[in-house]
Amino acid sequence: MNFRALGIVYRKELRDLLRDRRTIISMVVGPIIIMPLLSAGIGTLMVHQIHKAMTETSQAMIIGGDDSPKTLDALHKLDNFEFQPSSPDYQQMISEKKIGAVVEIPPGFDAAIQNGTPATVKIYDYQGEIKSETAADGLRNFFQDLRDSTVHERLRQHNLPLDLIKPFDVETSNVAPPEKVSGNILGSIIAYMILMTCLGASIYPGMDLTAGEKERGTMETLLCAPVPRICLALGKCLVVLTVSLTTMGLMFVSGGITLATALGKGGQFARESGLAMSLNLHSLAAVFVVMMPMALLFASLVVTIGLFARSMKEAQSYIQPLMILMIMPMMVSMMPGLELDYGLALVPVVNVSLLSKEILSGTYHWNYIAVIFGSSCVYAAAALGLAVAMFKRESVIFRA
């Protein structure tokens, strides 16, 4: 290995790439400006929308209940509810979001309560629509309270204790610290975002240094140099790795600051969502280290694909299936109930996705860390070997 030549190639490729405005945009502007703005913006908007839906007056409708004035009167006294006049097309009105929910009171409801006859109240809502669910929850709570008070009244009338219908209590106690609970939720999202950034940051430089070089006609110029092909291939892969790690590092810094602002002491998001997460420098650093072989794997794969392509356009069409192929294992961290085991620890991308989530929630399984880091290094080395092999193949380099 000619390390002097490798260094020369690396420095030149990096300088060449950094002079390209598109590299700077994807490397710096994306992670430092767009990502925090997006995450903070979306977070704030979500909190705002949830808050608005929970506090604003719910639009609802009552069907029936003409012979149950007591219940109707109690419903009309509910806070934050405005009842629209009864209409037969209430289901359509819910679908069109003109009203949030509808309660259908059966005939003789008040009398049924009085006589102890069973009766069914129906509530109609539009699941997945927050305003509708809020309205339905309000109505459901009203009738649960009414049911409880009816039961209590009946027990009282028969001189029976309230414990009769509630012989024992069940209490669930959470032993996980609050930062681990929220870390588990946020960790899965952050792990996905980091992996996506890691792959995304490799794509443009990886294609530019390979397919772009072929397209611009500089590949043949480069091949004239008395340098082993392995140095040229490694130099390119290392430059892509550098850009990817820099982008990831910048995203860690900017994302950390954004999260600290959003979730830190007194942060509005933290207060309103009830989440609290202590941003731990150690866990971020550990995730960064775990991601390094993964970044090399992605860089080598993109370089391999870029070398095979004849032009940037062709490379883009080859990269798209890779992206789709990678998104699924990256999303594994967000799947509920899927836990790390030694089998999954050997599955590339899936292993790092799950491990990052664990680390970000403050759990360090050292055995898994060792297995995953080791296996990721092996995969990265294999991908790097593939990139070098592709660079040595005339049918690939001079593919016409």
Add this chain to the structure above:
Amino acid sequence: MVEVQELTKVFKDKKRGVVRAADKVSFRCQPGQVYGLLGVNGAGKTTTLRILAAILQPTSGTARIAGHDLATEPEKVRASVGFLSTATALYDRLTAREFVEYFGRLNGLESGPLRERVDSLFAMLDMNEFRDRRCGKLSTGMKQKVSIARALVHNPPVMIFDEPTLGLDVLTARTIVQFIRSCREQGKAVIFSSHVMSEVEKLCDVIAIIHDGRILAEGTLPQLREYTKLSDLEDVFVKVVEGRP
């Protein structure tokens, strides 16, 4: 200086099947001599020259370039050759000086000698006016000069030109032709390929007519005329390629 022995390159093509791009090509080129490969597009000129520049590997046969074996010392061969073609483009985002220096470093030149060499080349080729301008902003003529400086930076004893004037205007093409002559005067072995008869006629000491990957005829221009009993090089070429006397 350049000895080529039965160089053959076979590759598979989806449309054409098995292609013999170079078929037992043999020739010698001495220092201070311009050896011309004359052939139509697809005759095998580029493949042969890419093999001689150690960019491609031959399927069989061998060559010795400046004393180095093509098969066993490809890097030494590349260090002994300056390769120039219209396919050898420049890095648009590097300046002319950075570009030439980059290839100087890859050829093993240290900082001091490299600076001296670059200064001398830029002065010789009248490039100082645009030395710190990015290659992407240069005119075609300026780009050709940068390519020449890149091919010469390590002062190679062998120069290979693959259709270097293709697509260039008359003035830029003239610069290239003058440069090839100066290489001959400096005692370099020059291998030059073209399908332009007038260029070959003007420049080459020895002409080889190549077709379908094979050298069909070789000699000085008078020898080829004598061989075909024709005076015009174009007629000579057509007779050799079609008539195969």
